[in-house]
Amino acid sequence: MRTDDLIDQLAADPRAIPAGAVQRRFLGLAVAAALAALVMVLAWLGTRQDLAQAMTGRMFWMKATYTGLLGLAGFWALERLARPEGVPKKALLFGALVLALFVGLGFGQWLAADWAHRRSMMMGGSWKVCFRYILTLALPGLAATLVVLRGMAPTRPALTGFAAGAFAGGVAATVYGLHCGESTMVFVGTWYTLGVLGTGVLGAVIGKWALRW
Amino acid sequence: MTETEAALKALMLLGLDGDAPAYRLLLSQLGGRLRVYFERRMRDAPGDVEDLVQETLMAVHTRRATYDRAQPFTPWAFALARYKLIDHWRRRKVRAAVPIDDYVEVLAAYAPEPGSAMDLDRALDTLPERQRELVRAVKIEGLSLAEAGDRTGVSEGAAKVALHRALKSLGERMRGRADG
Numbered sequence: 141m142r143t144d145d146l147i148d149q150l151a152a153d154p155r156a157i158p159a160g161a162v163q164r165r166f167l168g169l170a171v172a173a174a175l176a177a178l179v180m181v182l183a184w185l186g187t188r189q190d191l192a193q194a195m196t197g198r199m200f201w202m203k204a205t206y207t208g209l210l211g212l213a214g215f216w217a218l219e220r221l222a223r224p225e226g227v228p229k230k231a232l233l234f235g236a237l238v239l240a241l242f243v244g245l246g247f248g249q250w251l252a253a254d255w256a257h258r259r260s261m262m263m264g265g266s267w268k269v270c271f272r273y274i275l276t277l278a279l280p281g282l283a284a285t286l287v288v289l290r291g292m293a294p295t296r297p298a299l300t301g302f303a304a305g306a307f308a309g310g311v312a313a314t315v316y317g318l319h320c321g322e323s324t325m326v327f328v329g330t331w332y333t334l335g336v337l338g339t340g341v342l343g344a345v346i347g348k349w350a351l352r353w
Numbered sequence: 354m355t356e357t358e359a360a361l362k363a364l365m366l367l368g369l370d371g372d373a374p375a376y377r378l379l380l381s382q383l384g385g386r387l388r389v390y391f392e393r394r395m396r397d398a399p400g401d402v403e404d405l406v407q408e409t410l411m412a413v414h415t416r417r418a419t420y421d422r423a424q425p426f427t428p429w430a431f432a433l434a435r436y437k438l439i440d441h442w443r444r445r446k447v448r449a450a451v452p453i454d455d456y457v458e459v460l461a462a463y464a465p466e467p468g469s470a471m472d473l474d475r476a477l478d479t480l481p482e483r484q485r486e487l488v489r490a491v492k493i494e495g496l497s498l499a500e501a502g503d504r505t506g507v508s509e510g511a512a513k514v515a516l517h518r519a520l521k522s523l524g525e526r527m528r529g530r531a532d533g
Contacts, residue, residue, distance in 0.1 A: 143384055146407050150414040151377035157369045161418040223419045224432030293416040295436045352440070353412070 162222055165288055166215055166307075173281025173308050177315035180277050185319040199323045204314050206328060209238045210336050211310020217303035218285070222292040228303065235306065239333060246329030264322040267331050273320075274313045274335025275342070281308035282343055286350055294351050301347015302340040309339030357382075362426040369417065380410055387434055394438060398445075405441055409434045476526050483507075484519035491516055 158164075181187065194200045213235030220226035250261055264270075285304040294300035313332050322328065361379060368376030387409050391402045412433045420429050477485050483505055490501035491512075502512035 141407070143403060143407055143410070144381070146410060147377060147380040147384060150410065151368075151373055151380055154368055154371055154373055154376045154414075156371035157418045159422055162421075165418075223421060223429065224416075224436055225424075225428045291416070293412065293419045293433060293436075295432060353416075 162292065163219055165292075166218055166222075166285075169281065169285050169288060170211070170215065170307070170311055172284060173278070173311045174315055176280035176284075177277040177312045178318075180280075181315055181319050185273065185316075187318045188321040190321065191318060194321070194323075197323075199325075200317065202325070203317045203328050203332070206238070206242045207310050207313035207317070207332055207336065209310075210235060210333075211307055211314060213238060214303050214305070214307030214310055214340075218289070218300070218307055221294050221296060221300040221303055222289060224293040224295045228299070231303075242325065243329040243333060246325035246327075249324070250326035261324045261326050262330065264324065264327045264331075266320060266322060267327070270316075270320065270322075270327075270331035271335045271338060274309060274316050274332065275338055277316055278305070278308040278312035278335075278339040281311055282339060282346075286343070286346060289347075289351055290353060293353070294347075297351035298344045298348045300351055302344040304347060305338075305340035305343025306336055308343070309336035312339070358425055358427045361430075365417075365420065365426045366422060369420070369422070380413070383413065383430055384410055387430075390431065390434055391438065395441075401441065405434075405437055409437045412437065473527075476523055479526060480519055480523065484515055484522075487512055487516045488519050488523065492520075 188194060213231055216231035216234065217228040220228040220231060250258060253261060282305055285308055286301065289300060289304060313336050316332075316335075322331075361382060364375045364379035364382070368379050384406055387406045388402060391405045392399065395402055395405070409430075413430055416433070420426065477488060480488065486505045487501055490496045490504055491498060496504070498512050498516070499509045501516075502509045505512065507515065
């Protein structure tokens with residue numbers, strides 16, 4: 141085809157693109173990912189017995205804030221990485237700071253605690269399943285995010301996949317708080333963090349070949 | 354440059370709002386720039402230039418939602434072009450390979466003379482045993498004078514003097530051979 145013909149074809153009827161289209165897509169994805177995770181919690185894992193009471197406590201909201209901020213860092217990084225010339229530095233730095241702060245506080249508390257309590261603080265009653273559940277709850281959101289990204293213009297596939305995983309993982313971990321009754325910072329700092337980062341690594345591995353266009 | 358950036362960006366913003374004539378003008382102006390960009394970088398495959406121009410224009414069109422209206426237009430468009438160029442190289446498996454024939458003379462200039470290591474060995478063999486040990490220990494293995502002295506059973510000072518003599522006579526011998 142001649143280039144002029146192609147241009148005629150492309151310019152024949154350009155659909156208007158609203159400002160902020162990228163942010164809107166990712167916001168929609170966040171809502172969809174949260175709904176998917178919520179359905180899975182309700183239908184499969186069930187909410188924690190003391191949910192109503194827990195929601196009046198501080199720890200429930202600290203957990204949600206931490207994982208929510210990790211998801212927000214992923215969102216912010218994606219908003220940059222979806223563009224061909226986007227630089228995600230600030231977003232990644234923000235995510236690393238949130239993570240370092242929460243994990244640092246958690247381990248500080250843990251080290252200050254009595255020897256006898258340390259094991260139960262770290263392992264809780266659900267350390268074996270925490271990583272797996274968060275990863276599973278994040279899968280629909282991760283898949284949808286990768287599909288949407290394929291229609292955008294990421295030029296760093298592995299890093300973009302990682303950000304997609306952190307985004308979906310952060311959302312899923314926040315919803316997982318409705319099921320999980322663990323209430324120490326060191327547990328959340330360890331196992332929730334691993335769940336979110338694990339989803340990020342999975343996203344990077346898939347993204348490396350799926351995010352080419 | 355800044356003038357064309359301003360003009361192209363204005364056309365892009367109009368295009369994003371659905372203005373077909375402005376969008377058409379943008380694509381054809383950008384197409385010309387892309388052609389120059391790819392021609393400069395693909396002298397080895399001029400036949401593929403037009404393909405890449407078209408692929409990039411299509412990417413500009415289908416992915417135009419990823420353009421941030423607050424940012425300049427040219428870096429966005431050429432980031433797409435760069436991605437397409439790298440993708441093209443990857444598919445062709447052209448990893449900036451250059452035929453080695455072009456560099457034979459340059460490489461030859463840096464290659465050590467084939468006999469030089471052998472010559473050094475032969476010259477070393479003509480030295481007395483203790484001096485030979487010292488030269489090997491200090492100059493080839495990189496030991497300190499004190500360590501080399503320990504090994505050959507002399508003091509650091511004696512090792513220094515002996516090494517100096519050894520190098521001097523080695524030098525004379527190598528030079529003599531080159532002259533002859």
